Amino acid sequence: MPTIKTLLAHAANSLTSHSDSPLLDAEVLLGFVLNKPRTYLRAWCDNTLTDQQISAFEALIKQRLQGIPIAYLTGTREFWSRDFTVTPDVLIPRPDTELLIELSLDLIPKNQAANLIDLGTGSGIIAVTLAAERPNAHVTAVDASLAAVAVARHNARQHQLTNIEFYQSDWFANVPESLFDLVISNPPYIDSDDEHLQQGDVRFEPKTALIADNQGLSDIQIIADKARSYLKPAGHLLIEHGYNQAPQVQAIFNALAYDKVQSHIDLSGQPRVTHGRKP
Numbered sequence: 001m002p003t004i005k006t007l008l009a010h011a012a013n014s015l016t017s018h019s020d021s022p023l024l025d026a027e028v029l030l031g032f033v034l035n036k037p038r039t040y041l042r043a044w045c046d047n048t049l050t051d052q053q054i055s056a057f058e059a060l061i062k063q064r065l066q067g068i069p070i071a072y073l074t075g076t077r078e079f080w081s082r083d084f085t086v087t088p089d090v091l092i093p094r095p096d097t098e099l100l101i102e103l104s105l106d107l108i109p110k111n112q113a114a115n116l117i118d119l120g121t122g123s124g125i126i127a128v129t130l131a132a133e134r135p136n137a138h139v140t141a142v143d144a145s146l147a148a149v150a151v152a153r154h155n156a157r158q159h160q161l162t163n164i165e166f167y168q169s170d171w172f173a174n175v176p177e178s179l180f181d182l183v184i185s186n187p188p189y190i191d192s193d194d195e196h197l198q199q200g201d202v203r204f205e206p207k208t209a210l211i212a213d214n215q216g217l218s219d220i221q222i223i224a225d226k227a228r229s230y231l232k233p234a235g236h237l238l239i240e241h242g243y244n245q246a247p248q249v250q251a252i253f254n255a256l257a258y259d260k261v262q263s264h265i266d267l268s269g270q271p272r273v274t275h276g277r278k279p
Contacts, residue, residue, distance in 0.1 A: 004030070005045035007054070011061045018065055025070055029060045032074045069201040079125045082132070084155050089147035090123040091209050092201055096266045097186055099273050100240055101129050103264060104184055107236050108134050115178065116140070117230070119171055119185035119223055122209060124152030124164075126184055131161045140178070142169040145208065171219075172226050179235070183227045186240040187219040188212040216241075217248055224252050224276070231278040243270035250274055 002010075008026045015022035027038045033056045034040070034049075049057070060073050071077040071092045077084055079093040080101055086092055108114045108130075117140040118127040127141035141156075143149050146168050156164050167174050190210045196202060202210065212219045220239055227237050237258065241249050246263040253261045258276030266272035 001048035033057045080129045093125045099266045114181045116182045124155040131164045139164045142167045144170045179232045184238045189216040189241045191216040235278045237276045246271035
């Protein structure tokens with residue numbers, strides 16, 4: 001019977017031309033099959049597996065060879081040191097979005113009551129993280145996709161949070177009348193002709209959560225416009241966008257009379273989030 005070490009080596013070799021991290025992919029998938037951390041695989045690398053475990057692992061490797069993202073195969077992804085359930089109905093959480101969390105936490109003092117809304121919540125990573133980090137805040141999370149709302153609700157329950165409300169809504173359309181201290185969104189911002197849509201994990205993610213008209217700016221324009229009616233005076237708007245869209249997003253904010261407009265840099269050194277304040 002092949003050992004863990006042998007199985008991982010063979011799987012990593014087969015994934016070399018399909019992944020930037022073939023060994024890591026193989027370890028994550030085998031750890032998922034065994035329900036063990038990656039440290040176990042290294043400590044017990046000479047252990048053998050049952051035929052059933054080997055078959056399950058090989059089936060996952062076959063799907064990975066087809067390009068299916070690791071997060072969709074395991075059904076989970078870590079974000080802000082918490083595990084989140086993900087499905088093909090939602091985008092895969094990415095480290096770039098942690099900038100939205102950092103900026104939001106800076107704007108909302110820890111022990112202060114606040115009213116927040118996360119537009120296009122997807123898996124709920126932003127809403128759930130902010131609700132957990134700011135327990136005195138009330139968080140509203142909306143998504144046009146009923147399937148996405150179901151995933152986000154599940155993640156809120158998983159983290160035992162009760163200070164979040166969920167709505168299926170096309171942006172603000174079904175949101176009860178309210179004024180918010182902070183409007184946050186990671187909306188669709190990729191142009192339909194962008195070559196990146198044919199590469200990597202993005203090929204398998206929901207297109208409605210990725211693509212927007214007007215060179216990727218149409219949803220950002222809608223959110224920035226409508227948010228003015230839902231923000232308290234001196235309330236804040238934070239929108240994530242593409243690395244090359246900061247000048248256009250700033251222009252949208254400025255045209256709508258937001259003040260203190262500024263774009264912020266992500267972990268890769270790219271302008272990723274633009275902030276504006278309602279006067």
